[in-house]
Amino acid sequence: MRHPSLRCPRCGRTTMRINQVENALSRTTRGINDKAVYVCSPCGTDEGLQDFFDEGATPQSEWPVEHLKYALQIQEYATNLQGAKIKETEMENNK
Numbered sequence: 001m002r003h004p005s006l007r008c009p010r011c012g013r014t015t016m017r018i019n020q021v022e023n024a025l026s027r028t029t030r031g032i033n034d035k036a037v038y039v040c041s042p043c044g045t046d047e048g049l050q051d052f053f054d055e056g057a058t059p060q061s062e063w064p065v066e067h068l069k070y071a072l073q074i075q076e077y078a079t080n081l082q083g084a085k086i087k088e089t090e091m092e093n094n095k
């Protein structure tokens with residue numbers, strides 16, 4: 001299923017992937033009768049971290065959020081992941 005818009009309803013950025021399954025099902029729509037709402041992958045991670053460290057994901061009534069609460073940590077994680085991939089590639093190339 002293709003997502004109708006690339007704009008993320010949570011952060012307002014055009015960070016949604018075209019294929020809906022590559023986005024994240026918002027933690028605000030996990031109830032049995034909730035209409036499924038997808039957010040971009042960074043927002044999905046942000047909600048997960050909010051769920052773990054805070055009192056749950058920012059409710060939809062407060063969307064769009066001004067910024068991702070854990071943006072720095074997500075960025076750091078992505079950078080570390082990228083660094084690990086580069087190292088891995090370098091190790092492969094040095095074999």
Ligand SMILES: [Zn+2]
Binds near residue numbers: 008010013040
């Ligand atoms: Zn988002």
